[in-house]
Amino acid sequence: MAPTYKLRLVKGVKIAPSPTWLQIKLWTAGIRPINNVVDVTNYILVKYGQPLHAFDKNKIDGGIHVRSAKDGETFTTLDGEDRELASADVLIADDTKPVALAGVMGGLNSEITDQTTDVLLESAIFNPSRIRKTARRLVLHSEASQRFERGINYDTVETALNEAAQMIADLANGQVTEGIVTATDTPRVLPTIHVSDQSINKVLGTDLTTDNIKNIFDRLGFTSVNVNDGLDVTIPARRWDIEIPADLNEEVARIYGYDNLPVSLPTGRMGVGALTATQKNERAIRQVLEGLGLTQAISYSLTTADKAKMFLTRSSIETKLSFPMTKDHSVLRMNLLSGLLDDVAYNQARKVSDIALYEYGRVFFKDGEEQVRPTEVSHVAGVVTGNFVNKSWSHGVVKADFFLVKGMVEQVIRNFAPNGEVEFIADDTIKEMHPGRTAKVLVHGKEVGFVGQIHPVVEKQFKIKDTYAFELDFALLDSLPKNADQFTPISKFPSVQRDIALLVDESVTNDDVVNIIAKRGGAYLINTDLFDLYTGDNVADGKSHLLIHLHLLTSATH
Structure with missing residues (x-):
C-alpha cells in the first residue's frame, strides 16, 4: 500500500498568512494561498513533485497507521463531503479513526486551522493503481492523486520532507523535532x-x-x-x-x-490491397438493406444492464465496466435491437413516425465469470414502424407489418446463398417480442435469429408505437454452407400453372400446407406460392380460406 512512508513533527507553530514571495510563487503556479503551513506543502509539491500532507498533531489519537478501508466505511474529506469507501481504498488512520484518504485528500477531522500549534508532516509513496482507482471511483481527482498515479521519485521523498519541515519552522516560528519517523522505506531497485x-x-x-x-x-x-x-x-x-x-x-x-533523423521511404514488398471478409460482409449487408429502403444507424456498444439482457436467444452474463462514466453506459450490449428502439423513440418523440433503420455490429457474450474477455459476435438487426411507403398518385400506403419485415429477412438470407431452406416457426420464448406475431428464423435447421413485432409492454417502456423488428446472428449465418453458383438454362418446354383453393383450420400453418403439396407434387412441382388468405363472411368460424398458386413443369425438362 505504501512502499515509503515518513513523518516529521514541527512544534509550536503559529498559523498566519504566507509571506508575499511565497504567495506570488503559488499564484504563478495556479495555486491559491491558504496559510503558511499548507502553502509550504504546495510549494514543495511544485518544486519536487512530491505531495505532502499536514495533520494537526493535537487531533491525532495515538499513532498513525496505513490500512485498507472497510466496505461501506464513511469518511469526511477536506471539502466537507461524506465519502463511502471500499476495501480497495487506502486510509491513513490513528488509533480510533481515519484521518486521511491516502494519496487523494486529507480529512476534515485533522485539518490545519488557526488554532493549530503542532504540525505532523507526511511524505510518502502510495500504490499508483489503488490511488487511481480510488480517485476515479469517488470522482475526486486532486493534484496529489494525479502525482501519485504518474509516479514519484523515491530519492526526493525524505529531501522534500526535511525542506518542508524547515520552511514551516522558519515561516511559522516553530521548532522541528529531531529525527524522522519511518514506517516503511522500501528501497527501489533501479532497472x-x-x-x-x-x-x-x-x-x-x-x-x-x-x-x-x-x-x-x-x-x-x-x-x-x-x-x-x-x-x-x-x-x-x-x-x-x-x-x-x-x-x-x-x-x-x-x-x-x-x-x-533521416527521411526514407518504407521498405518491403507492397501487396495488392483487398477487403477483408468482415469488410465484404458489411458492405454486402449495407447494399441489401439500403436497397430495401432501410437507413443505417450506429449505436453505442455500451448500454444499461436491463437493455443488455433484452432480446436474448442464448444464455449469457453481462460484461460490466469496472469504472463506468454513467449508468447508461455501464455494460457491453448483448443485442442490437435495444439501441435501435432508442433511435425509434428519439425520432417518434420529435414527430417522425415513418422509420426504417438497420444496424450491423458486434454484440458481446460471456458464458461465466471465469471468462475474462467476452466473445464478440457479428449481428444485423432492423426496425420498421409507421408507413414504409407513403401514398402517391401511382400507389397506396404500405404500412409496416410482420410480412414486410419477414420479406426483408428472407432477402438478406438469400443474398448470402446458404445451403438449405429458410424456415419461419412461430415462437413465444422471447419475452420482449409479441408472442402471437413472432417467428424464429431457421436456415439448414439452425436458428439464426427472429422476426416479429415488439411486445406492447416493451413498446410502452420505450414510448414507441407498433414497431416490427428482426435480429440475425450474422456470424452463424455466414458460417453455414453456401450453394455454388449454377447456371440453369431456360426450359424449351411450356410450363403449367394452376390455382387451387383450400379450406383449412386456423391452426394449420401455411408451412404445413406447402410441405404436403411438395410431397404430393413430386418432380413436376417447381414452385408453390400462397397469394391470398381470407377469413370472415361465408367462412366458418375457426376456418381459413387459402388460395395457392402452383407452377409445374414436365419431368422431360429436368
Missing part, C-alpha cells in the same frame, strides 16, 4: 535495460555507433556499461517513466534531434 546500436538504428533509421549512444546516455545522467553486443543502461530513480527498450529509443531520438 537495467539492455539496448544495442543495431536495434536503435533499425528503429530510428540512423547510423549511430555504440559510443554515440553511450554519450547520449551520459548526457542524460544514465549509467551505461559496455557489453559484447550493446549497452546495459541503469535508469535513475527520477526517471520512473522508463521501463522498456522502446523508452530508451525515444530518449536517444529526443537528444539526437528529431530534425536529424
Whole structure:
C-alpha cells in the first residue's frame, strides 16, 4: 500500500498568512494561498513533485497507521463531503479513526486551522493503481492523486520532507523535532535495460555507433556499461517513466534531434490491397438493406444492464465496466435491437413516425465469470414502424407489418446463398417480442435469429408505437454452407400453372400446407406460392380460406 512512508513533527507553530514571495510563487503556479503551513506543502509539491500532507498533531489519537478501508466505511474529506469507501481504498488512520484518504485528500477531522500549534508532516509513496482507482471511483481527482498515479521519485521523498519541515519552522516560528519517523522505506531497485546500436538504428533509421549512444546516455545522467553486443543502461530513480527498450529509443531520438533523423521511404514488398471478409460482409449487408429502403444507424456498444439482457436467444452474463462514466453506459450490449428502439423513440418523440433503420455490429457474450474477455459476435438487426411507403398518385400506403419485415429477412438470407431452406416457426420464448406475431428464423435447421413485432409492454417502456423488428446472428449465418453458383438454362418446354383453393383450420400453418403439396407434387412441382388468405363472411368460424398458386413443369425438362 505504501512502499515509503515518513513523518516529521514541527512544534509550536503559529498559523498566519504566507509571506508575499511565497504567495506570488503559488499564484504563478495556479495555486491559491491558504496559510503558511499548507502553502509550504504546495510549494514543495511544485518544486519536487512530491505531495505532502499536514495533520494537526493535537487531533491525532495515538499513532498513525496505513490500512485498507472497510466496505461501506464513511469518511469526511477536506471539502466537507461524506465519502463511502471500499476495501480497495487506502486510509491513513490513528488509533480510533481515519484521518486521511491516502494519496487523494486529507480529512476534515485533522485539518490545519488557526488554532493549530503542532504540525505532523507526511511524505510518502502510495500504490499508483489503488490511488487511481480510488480517485476515479469517488470522482475526486486532486493534484496529489494525479502525482501519485504518474509516479514519484523515491530519492526526493525524505529531501522534500526535511525542506518542508524547515520552511514551516522558519515561516511559522516553530521548532522541528529531531529525527524522522519511518514506517516503511522500501528501497527501489533501479532497472537495467539492455539496448544495442543495431536495434536503435533499425528503429530510428540512423547510423549511430555504440559510443554515440553511450554519450547520449551520459548526457542524460544514465549509467551505461559496455557489453559484447550493446549497452546495459541503469535508469535513475527520477526517471520512473522508463521501463522498456522502446523508452530508451525515444530518449536517444529526443537528444539526437528529431530534425536529424533521416527521411526514407518504407521498405518491403507492397501487396495488392483487398477487403477483408468482415469488410465484404458489411458492405454486402449495407447494399441489401439500403436497397430495401432501410437507413443505417450506429449505436453505442455500451448500454444499461436491463437493455443488455433484452432480446436474448442464448444464455449469457453481462460484461460490466469496472469504472463506468454513467449508468447508461455501464455494460457491453448483448443485442442490437435495444439501441435501435432508442433511435425509434428519439425520432417518434420529435414527430417522425415513418422509420426504417438497420444496424450491423458486434454484440458481446460471456458464458461465466471465469471468462475474462467476452466473445464478440457479428449481428444485423432492423426496425420498421409507421408507413414504409407513403401514398402517391401511382400507389397506396404500405404500412409496416410482420410480412414486410419477414420479406426483408428472407432477402438478406438469400443474398448470402446458404445451403438449405429458410424456415419461419412461430415462437413465444422471447419475452420482449409479441408472442402471437413472432417467428424464429431457421436456415439448414439452425436458428439464426427472429422476426416479429415488439411486445406492447416493451413498446410502452420505450414510448414507441407498433414497431416490427428482426435480429440475425450474422456470424452463424455466414458460417453455414453456401450453394455454388449454377447456371440453369431456360426450359424449351411450356410450363403449367394452376390455382387451387383450400379450406383449412386456423391452426394449420401455411408451412404445413406447402410441405404436403411438395410431397404430393413430386418432380413436376417447381414452385408453390400462397397469394391470398381470407377469413370472415361465408367462412366458418375457426376456418381459413387459402388460395395457392402452383407452377409445374414436365419431368422431360429436368
